[in-house]
Amino acid sequence: MGTLRRREALWAYALLFPTIVLFLVFMAGPLVASFLISLMHWSLLSPPRWAGLGQYQHLLHDSAFWTAVGNTAYFTAGTVLPRLVLALLLALALNRKMRARNLYRTIYFLPVVSMLVAVALVWSWLYSPQDGLINYALALVHLPQPAWLSSTRWAMPAIIIMSIWKTVGYDMILYLAGLQSIPEHLYEAARIDGANRWNLFQHITFPLLTPTTFFVLVVSVIGSFQVFDQAYIMTQGGPGYATTTLVYYIYNNAFQWFHMGYAAAQAWVLLVLVLGMTLLQLWGQRRWVFYQ
Amino acid sequence: MHAQYLTSRRALLRLIVMGAGGVLLTGCGHAAGSSAAAASSSRGTAQAASTSAEGHTTTSIVAPATSGTTAPAKLRMIWYSAADLPLKKKMIAIYHQHVPSTQVTVDLVPFAQYWTKLETMMASGTGYDVELMNGPNFLINATRHGILDLSSYVAASKLNVDQFPRWLRTLYTYQGHLYGLPERQATIALFYNKSLFDAIGVKTPDNTWTWQTYLDAAQKLTKTGSNGAPVQYGTVSSADDAQEDWFNWVFQNKGHVLDAKKQHLLLDQPAAIQAIQYLVDLVQKYKVAPLPSTMAQQSETQLFMAGKLAMMPGGPWNVGIFEPIKHFQWDIAPLPKGKQRACVIHGSAYCIGATTKYPEQTFQFIDWMATSKTANKMMVSDITPGTTWGAKEWAAATPPSNRKVFSDAIAYSHEYPATLYTNEWMDKVTKQLDLAWLGKQSVQTACQAATQQANAVLATEAAALKGH
CATH class of the missing domain: 3.40.190.10 (Periplasmic binding protein-like II)
Structure with missing residues (x-):
């Protein structure tokens, strides 16, 4: 008995070994290294100098960093909820029996698999104040035409709109999977009891989708906090600091200005922020997520 | 477009837009482990001494070989402007006729990734022999000894640096030592x-x-x-x-x-x-x-x-x-x-990567590229060379009739x-x-x-x- 268990354990470790090695080399190692780097002054080529908590102290007084945190929160607030609502509506619409259903699903999913860099470029043309398609459409219906990416007020909303368009298809697919896992007999029983369509949604669909909603929420908050490409391609963080996001600022510090220590410290603040928010959501989900 | 001058964000955006395809396709690549080991292990002691952290230089050991007795060398050059790559390749071909023992290959890296690429290559010990620098990025590389102090080579080859505009020399000087030979120049x-x-x-x-x-x-x-x-x-x-x-x-x-x-x-x-x-x-x-x-x-x-x-x-x-x-x-x-x-006056410069195995041959090459009559003549078909006399030659051409404004401006130009x-x-x-x-x-x-x-x-x- 004892030898069998030991042999089994040995096999288990043997099979886990590649994964453990990969985890240590590509996850745990860099994690520890980045924390150590955050305690130093290091410009990549010159030998690192010890800084202790100096980088973190510097962070406290760096107004650009806090602006970047604020912008990232703005972006997150602007994208997460609309993504959830739109994705749910799309999923409900495309879950019905209809013609060319798969075609529509594909169309909505296309932006997700398109390269963000290319998409961001195309959108910056759409947003062109003089000859962009969006302002052309706005002019037709006599609405004001903002300067979009060149305006301190509208640059962030422009990026938010584009990002929602880019990612909503992914959330939609998750919702579709969630919808399809709801057993049909629940609906049948409710219909027999005289429930109308709104009742069905309110008492069956929505509660049984809460695990999906929770998953989408967690993933999209984490994703939103890491927003980078849009700011990098479309606005370079401007005008002014209007679209300087946390990861864009980290990138600049690390790979444009070569302050590796300072960038690592910011990355750790980002980690703590994301971790904190995820824990908060995990704690909160007990109150509203309903498992079958 | 002419990335040598790119120092601004919008200019960079323009470049990204134009080179979007290239940007997307360019991976890292390039760093073969064995060559990295070779480059760092065979680095001459003389060269290490000439770039020691204290800034002490030992001139006697690093005197470049006198012309004619050049040992064979394979040089790698990194460049960020696609627009004048054909011209650079032509110049390199002519140089190869003059000095058959030296071969130069060029890698084009789009400006958007250039400095990051340079940095990571240097950090991994596989830097290039010839590197193009600009004003805003020069000191980052000089202070960390990513590029070589050229003063001993300049002294040994009796190169007259006064043929470069004063403020361009200053731009590529760190702690009193010259680190770059101006490749071109731009007044406004x-x-x-x-x-x-x-x-x-x-x-x-x-x-x-x-x-x-x-x-x-x-x-x-x-x-x-x-x-x-x-x-x-x-x-x-x-x-x-x-x-x-x-x-x-x-x-x-x-x-x-x-x-x-x-x-x-x-x-x-x-x-x-x-x-x-x-x-x-x-x-x-x-x-x-x-x-x-x-x-x-x-x-x-x-x-x-x-x-x-x-x-x-x-x-x-x-x-x-x-x-x-x-x-x-x-x-x-x-x-x-x-x-x-x-x-203001600005211009990019040829620098020598500190990991080079061929400092003498590389200096000889960039000296020729920057100051030889032949190279300057070729440059003026395209752009103002780094030398003042070369810039005047460029200005003598037409159209437009008034190019002289640019070479006249050197006199009243300010340091970048x-x-x-x-x-x-x-x-x-x-x-x-x-x-x-x-x-x-x-x-x-x-x-x-x-x-x-x-x-x-x-x-x-x-x-x-x-x-x-």
Whole structure:
């Protein structure tokens, strides 16, 4: 008995070994290294100098960093909820029996698999104040035409709109999977009891989708906090600091200005922020997520 | 387009837009482990000594081989401008005829990834032999001994460095030692669409022009269409193109970007604020220059070439860009004079990567590329070479008839403002000035905020330099 268990354990470790090695080399190692780097002054080529908590102290007084945190929160607030609502509506619409259903699903999913860099470029043309398609459409219906990416007020909303368009298809697919896992007999029983369509949604669909909603929420908050490409391609963080996001600022510090220590410290603040928010959501989900 | 001069964010964006395909396709690649080991292990002691951290140099051991007895060498060069790659390859081919034992290959890396790539290659010990530097990025590489101190090679080869403009030498000097040989140079002058001036009978710009003449002409040359939207602009000004734009006006107003010790920004001084105010007024008050939102979509070069822009400050690279223009006449004049005549001078430089196995051969090569008659002759077909005499040769050519403005400007040019952390403080300054140009913030406030933030960066820079 004892030898069998030991042999089994040995096999288990043997099979886990590649994964453990990969985890240590590509996850745990860099994690520890980045924390150590955050305690130093290091410009990549010159030998690192010890800084202790100096980088973190510097962070406290760096107004650009806090602006970047604020912008990232703005972006997150602007994208997460609309993504959830739109994705749910799309999923409900495309879950019905209809013609060319798969075609529509594909169309909505296309932006997700398109390269963000290319998409961001195309959108910056759409947003062109003089000859962009969006302002052309706005002019037709006599609405004001903002300067979009060149305006301190509208640059962030422009990026938010584009990002929602880019990612909503992914959330939609998750919702579709969630919808399809709801057993049909629940609906049948409710219909027999005289429930109308709104009742069905309110008492069956929505509660049984809460695990999906929770998953989408967690993933999209984490994703939103890491927003980078849009700011990098479309606005370079401007005008002014209007679209300087946390990861864009980290990138600049690390790979444009070569302050590796300072960038690592910011990355750790980002980690703590994301971790904190995820824990908060995990704690909160007990109150509203309903498992079958 | 001519990436040697790229120092601004918008210029970078333009490049990204144009090179999007390239950007997407360029991976890292290249660093073969074995060659990395070879490069670091076989690094000559002489060379290590010449770049020791204390800055002591040992001249005797590193004397380059006298010409004719060159040992075979395979050199790798890294370049960021696709536009003049064909010319560089031709020059390299000619050099190979002169010195058959030296072979040079070129890697093109788009500007958007260039500095990061250079940095990571250096960090992994597989840097290039010949590296192209620009002003804002030079000190980052020099202070960390990523590139070689050239002074001993210059002394041994009796190279006359006075043939380069003074401020270009200064730009590539660190702790009194020269680290780069200027590859090209750019002063700034005023390009104008002669046909537009002639059409309304306004006198074309010349060396009598002041800021007032400039503004008057710009007002006459700005036209709005029937719907009130501008269809033709008198001139341009923007926060993003410091080199082509506000640096020059600040200098003309006897202002400074940096103090003499390069430890503080002086944009909050009245002379600088006044100059910036003048430029912002062109956009916001007199509306003779396009709004930033227009500039984000169409560069001044595009507007000019479309005949929608009467005047624009620019560097000699525009001469090549404007060559295809057929439907109107254009020429060059000095920038309108402020309290003094002034403009900024910049130019990229050939440097030698510190990991090179062939320092002598590499120096011989870049010396030839920068200062030989043959190389300069080839350069002038395309752009102003780094030497003053080469620039004069370029200026003697036509069209346009007035190229001499650029070589004359060397005499009154000012040093390009650069420190170790140029990119960082320029980013902060540009972000603040953007707000002034957008009319979101007064010039005074923007200049003060820019100065304050830049000074904070310069303070961390001073602390970092102490560590060197």
